[in-house]
Amino acid sequence: MNRKLRRRIEKIVGRDGCETAPEDLACYRYDAADEAAVPDMVVHPQGSDQVAALLELASEAGLAVVPRGAGTGLSGGSLALEGGLVLAFDRMNRILEIDTGDMLAVVEPGVVNRELRRAASASGLFYPPDPSSLNVCTLGGNVAENAGGPYGTKYGVTGDYVLGLEAFLAGGRRLETGGRNRRDVAGYDLTSLLVGSEGTLAVVTRITLKLLPAPRSRRTALFSFSDVRAAADAVSALPGSGVVPAAAELMDATCIDCVEKYRFGLLPAGAGAALLVEVDGDERSADSQLALVRELCREAGGNMFREAAGEDEAEAAWEARRAVSPALGRAAPDKIGEDVSVPPSQVASMVGEVREIAARHGLTIAVFGHAADGNLHPNILTDRRDPDLMRRTEAAVAELFAAAVEMGGTLSGEHGIGTTKARFLETALQDEALATMRAIKQSFDPEGILNPGKMFPSPLGA
Numbered sequence: 001m002n003r004k005l006r007r008r009i010e011k012i013v014g015r016d017g018c019e020t021a022p023e024d025l026a027c028y029r030y031d032a033a034d035e036a037a038v039p040d041m042v043v044h045p046q047g048s049d050q051v052a053a054l055l056e057l058a059s060e061a062g063l064a065v066v067p068r069g070a071g072t073g074l075s076g077g078s079l080a081l082e083g084g085l086v087l088a089f090d091r092m093n094r095i096l097e098i099d100t101g102d103m104l105a106v107v108e109p110g111v112v113n114r115e116l117r118r119a120a121s122a123s124g125l126f127y128p129p130d131p132s133s134l135n136v137c138t139l140g141g142n143v144a145e146n147a148g149g150p151y152g153t154k155y156g157v158t159g160d161y162v163l164g165l166e167a168f169l170a171g172g173r174r175l176e177t178g179g180r181n182r183r184d185v186a187g188y189d190l191t192s193l194l195v196g197s198e199g200t201l202a203v204v205t206r207i208t209l210k211l212l213p214a215p216r217s218r219r220t221a222l223f224s225f226s227d228v229r230a231a232a233d234a235v236s237a238l239p240g241s242g243v244v245p246a247a248a249e250l251m252d253a254t255c256i257d258c259v260e261k262y263r264f265g266l267l268p269a270g271a272g273a274a275l276l277v278e279v280d281g282d283e284r285s286a287d288s289q290l291a292l293v294r295e296l297c298r299e300a301g302g303n304m305f306r307e308a309a310g311e312d313e314a315e316a317a318w319e320a321r322r323a324v325s326p327a328l329g330r331a332a333p334d335k336i337g338e339d340v341s342v343p344p345s346q347v348a349s350m351v352g353e354v355r356e357i358a359a360r361h362g363l364t365i366a367v368f369g370h371a372a373d374g375n376l377h378p379n380i381l382t383d384r385r386d387p388d389l390m391r392r393t394e395a396a397v398a399e400l401f402a403a404a405v406e407m408g409g410t411l412s413g414e415h416g417i418g419t420t421k422a423r424f425l426e427t428a429l430q431d432e433a434l435a436t437m438r439a440i441k442q443s444f445d446p447e448g449i450l451n452p453g454k455m456f457p458s459p460l461g462a
């Protein structure tokens with residue numbers, strides 16, 4: 001990047017809002033998908049005007065622009081594959097409003113998910129979408145990935161809560177979508193189009209989110225099973241039982257072992273699988289729902305390991321669940337975390353497929369995930385330094401996707417396509433759907449400046 005351009009950027013965000021030293025840029029080389037790409041510059045805008053000015057300048061100079069929240073993405077979405085500017089939103093992190101009357105929040109994109117949950121809770125309200133990374137990930141990143149999380153089963157995912165957005169298009173044009181209304185069918189649903197667009201269509205600068213009344217009561221319990229198929233059978237039986245749990249999280253034996261190595265005693269050590277179930281509602285309904293879940297688990301061969309006696313024990317059980325991904329990360333030099341989604345009735349079959357694929361390639365593939373939604377995370381424990389192991393890992397990844405698509409599922413339930421799955425996208429989409437998506441990208445971002453290299457299997461026009 002030449003000095004003149006750098007000066008113009010510094011003029012927009014101030015010198016302390018820019019990073020160009022190699023040691024600073026190195027912090028933005030990775031996200032949680034563990035791919036690597038170095039930007040030319042990282043800028044920290046403060047406010048929509050600065051974002052608009054940066055986008056205008058980037059278009060003029062032909063610079064790529066990559067929005068970035070906390071970099072916890074699991075598909076390489078926030079990496080600057082073609083260099084250019086990373087727009088980091090850590091200085092746009094204010095909760096602008098909590099409106100208890102209309103039950104909504106207005107936030108800047110850099111607000112950390114947990115901060116909004118805390119602020120809503122202080123007003124007796126509830127913001128349900130809770131990716132397991134909630135202590136660090138940002139709401140901008142959640143919107144861009146349409147992030148889910150354990151509470152998706154009953155409460156849905158980020159997109160179910162986005163009422164309106166302020167965003168900026170390539171060139172710096174301001175776009176407002178939706179608003180503060182719970183119902184809004186005036187024109188095309190541009191809000192939904194931007195949700196999950198992974199920073200490839202626009203840069204989000206303000207988000208209006210629906211809130212709910214906090215549930216009065218909840219019950220959290222861990223069930224243990226001798227075998228992961230039995231746990232998956234219990235999950236597959238849930239939809240027909242009339243219970244919609246707030247969450248039903250599956251963890252297989254490898255996950256349990258890895259978590260137990262550094263958070264001892266929280267999970268049923270030695271079990272073949274565990275299910276962490278939470279039900280909520282008023283006191284009586286929560287009790288009766290849990291009794292039904294207990295019965296279902298018993299019929300599938302499971303036992304209750306522990307029911308949380310209060311908030312602290314419930315939080316400890318959730319901490320153990322959130323520790324799965326980091327714990328697996330410590331179990332091998334590398335792990336490839338996947339994110340297939342299948343119809344809930346197919347969870348047991350998908351778990352069976354994962355086991356067969358692991359056996360066929362001589363790999364360890366741990367499975368956990370938001371099982372009641374059919375969203376599973378097969379994690380392959382591997383080592384990038386070992387070419388033979390990586391060849392088998394790559395083959396297993398392709399087979400996992402093929403198996404999910406074969407049973408009516410898809411490539412990603414919540415982590416997005418980014419760079420890691422772009423080459424598989426056409427295996428999951430009808431040709432006309434893919435062509436329509438390319439046309440949308442072309443119309444929003446004709447110069448291909450916004451987050452290039454993401455989502456699509458080949459560059460526009462190729």
Ligand SMILES: Cc1cc2nc3c(=O)[nH]c(=O)nc-3n(C[C@H](O)[C@H](O)[C@H](O)COP(=O)(O)OP(=O)(O)OC[C@H]3O[C@@H](n4cnc5c(N)ncnc54)[C@H](O)[C@@H]3O)c2cc1C
Pocket residue numbers: 031032066067068069070071072073074076077078089109130131132133136137138139140141142143144145146147148149150198199200202203204205325326414415451
């Ligand atoms: C341990 C762990 C557990 C996780 N658990 C879950 C889970 O349960 N559910 C789940 O869904 N995900 C989960 N994730 C993945 C990740 O946390 C989510 O995808 C999250 O939404 C990313 O937020 P972020 O702020 O880190 O975004 P980043 O990783 O920085 O960016 C993600 C994408 O959003 C785009 N983006 C960021 N900000 C903006 C903006 N303002 N405007 C436009 N585009 C923007 C980026 O360009 C990129 O494409 C987990 C990750 C980890 C490491």
